[in-house]
Amino acid sequence: MDITHFQLDENKCIGCGSCTKVCCGEILSVDERGKACIAPVTEFGWAGC
Secondary structure: OOOOOOOOOOOOOOOOOHHHHHOOOOOEEEOOOOOEEEOOOOOOOHHHO
């Protein structure tokens, strides 16, 4: 379950990892395909913005 409804546009992602450096909740990562992905967020707080 993801209560944030965040979305990524994989067509715009170049896999540079910049988003992971600025995400204070540390929910963004780059997967094995080299694309950004969002971890599921079940509650708001530091690890969910």
